[in-house]
Amino acid sequence: MKKLFYLLFFAAIVFVGCKKSSFESVFDKNPEERMADAISLVNTSLTSSPNGWIATLPTSAGGGYGFYMSFDANQNVIMYSDISDAASTTPATSTYRVTTGLGAMLAFDTYNYISVLQDPKASVYGGTQGSGFSSDVEFTYVRQNADSLFFVGRQYRQPLVMVKATAAQKASYVASAYKTTIDKLKSFFTTNKNPFIEIVSGTNTLKVGVTPNLTNTLSAGKRLDLTGVLADGNTVVSSGQKIASNIDGIDILGTGLIWQGIKFVRLRWKDATTLVLIDGSGKEYIIKNSATPLVPLYQLWGTKYTGMLSEYKTIYPGTSANGAVILNYYHNGLVPPTQPYTFNYGRINFVWNTVNKRLTVNGFSSQNGGTSGWVTATVYSYTVDGAGVYKFTSNAIASGGYVAIPLSKLDTFLLQNRVTFDYHVDGANVYAKVTSVEDPSTVMTFVLQ
Template sequence: MIQINRSGKTGLLMVLPLILFFSCKKEEFEGQRPDERIAAALDAYYGTLAGSEYGWKGNLFPAGGRGFGFFFRFDRQNRVSMLADISDQTRRTAKESSYRIRATLTPSLYFDTYTYLHQLADPDPAVNNGTPGFGLYSDFEFSIQYASKDTLLLKGNLFGSRLELIRATREEAAAYEAGNLAAMKRRVSQFLEDRKFTYIEDAAGNIYTTAIDTEENTLIVNYDSAGTIATQKFGLSFFGTDQLIMSMPFRHDKFQFDRLIIDSQTGELQAAQGGQHFVLWDTEVPPFAFSAMWGVGYESIVVPIETEAQGNGAEFNLRRTTFLQNARTLLAAGTTFPEMTVTIDRKQQLLFVNQLIRQGANNFNARFVFSFIQQGDEYTFKYEGATDDNAKFLENAFIPVLEGFLYGKMQFDYDLELSELRASGQSGGLPGFKFVGRL
């Protein structure tokens, strides 16, 4: 609960038969009792997992989206060690757990003690910034859907997360254990650092813009589809020595790719499918107009509130500081208001303005909503009100900012002053009401 100032108001192929194995012929089970067959089947799985001398590369795609690269080493004493692309520590420091394979409806792999897999599923949002009670909708118990000596495909028993295990080579194992998950993330971040807009061009000259988020491990691809901008979003898993595996292949007409590859010599990224590679080009000029991308490729503008963003208008800054002065008198000392997120829903014709409230390590949200009428690239807004108790409590203090959206028509566009990808919102009827934030 938000703490308030004491002098203020109270505010608030799916089922795999147990006897179907890559290393066991049918006659090996003949004459055995069912329990003996099950035991032999489970032992074969143990043998496969522990039998990979150099461990297993892993791609985990939680049901909630995103992607996470893993590296596992299993042994016959029911112990497993793992590295995971979650934080700098988990990329470099292996964590050990016990594991079991059990015969349920299908053979299932269980990780018994708290691991990096459990961290993604942790119901406490302070652990993974996930949904309270659900985490990232990830799993730590998996049914085995397919197995060969080099590949296992698994499905989470609770949320249906997808886990792929691929036998690693000596070179790959050495790279993982030398910190390559962190190194790959750093190389991709460096590639993106000075590139505002990246895109792929197919053989027919069609443009596909790409937006890679190395914090969320996602890839967004935008393209022209019959005169409108279409978008597809994928999880990304850092994999092996130089690849980012997508949660599913991108397909449009005859063009497709299922991974990104980091060039070992240049550090540049390429999309790939089989033996075909497609360069990720970059440009300073947006391939698609912001009016076409707003609400499709880009849904939110994150505007700093405690600090002044370069490019802000004087009127917005005045209203921003007035809000801060008002809000600080209402809430406990030390409360901050780091950012305002402006999110559009073009289908519902709604604009959401979410003000973040921070008290120590706790974050709270105050959400306000506008309806709108769009004419070309201009928006006319109508204030619909506060949507939660936090917003109702903060509403009077936030009115100076909210009113700025109501003076005539507003326009939104890219802001290209800095290397960071940013956008602005500007009032046509209130001079100086212009805010700038990151996309």
């Protein structure tokens, strides 16, 4: 019995000893020391690239943006950006600091081009009043590899990625070549109105339209879309992603732009005149140009285009004499005697709701040149056949505003005619063309929106 007692006592001692060692810290430094090491690591990394960094940052509410940054040991950063022509050629110098947050945190603590994206005044850059583009100026350090640093925005959780620049890239940014690169891209897509790439799908070669938006518009700018018709000839597939310009072309942000299983990651110049879209495996797709848009217009309502516009007293190329009569009845009828009020500006907007198969025609009228005004809305339901022929019926008669009478000829046209929608190409401009099936001599053209 006594022997058993000693054995149990010895086992207890061994157990306690093992239990104590299992709670020993696996770190050789305390939390304060580890945080100091992390801050030192980030500071050293930022200043270790002699040619600076090429950075990209998507915004939560808007598109993506590109930057060149050079950090020094005195906590100054020199920055260029694609947010504007001026920012791409004029360096902005501000201060930064690396401090503690949920880990080491890079903070841009004086105003610079990254701060512009956070500016709460809508008048500064066009963001939402109070929140700008929903972007950050404080970024938590995530990780790094041989040539890149990775951070994430503290509030909006958008990734700030920095890649070491080469000496040649630094020289190009400093020499204002950034703007030259951006201008060249804009010129390419201005000249090539209907750019596309070819993708082999089984036995078919699909033509997929490439649509970049290099503006800073909050809802649509700094993005790239791919739109194409699948092999069945009817199914339209469109996908998009945020982009950022750099000295070599365009980077597609996030997880890339995925179209039918292919992930596209960047646009680059193959030579002086050939632009290519590159997928994740490095395969190049030459961007070509079509004389006319690739996808029938009626298949793009509600996806690529939300509607059409007839601007004040503007008759666009391709409108027939009969069509001009209908449009001018509105534009010239914004003054008596057509109706009792005098307006000095007005336009017609067509807005599609493809989910509910409705078209709303808004007649806007103003007495102060368009700064403010009134809207008369008419709602139509519609059916469309496989050939793209539309038949409209009344859903809600003209209401609100003051211009139901000037809109009446257009209303009669839509209710008494079946119509088709197509493109009208006039030089570098592409318009929406509406043609009556019953009377093909009645044609109206509009600005696509």
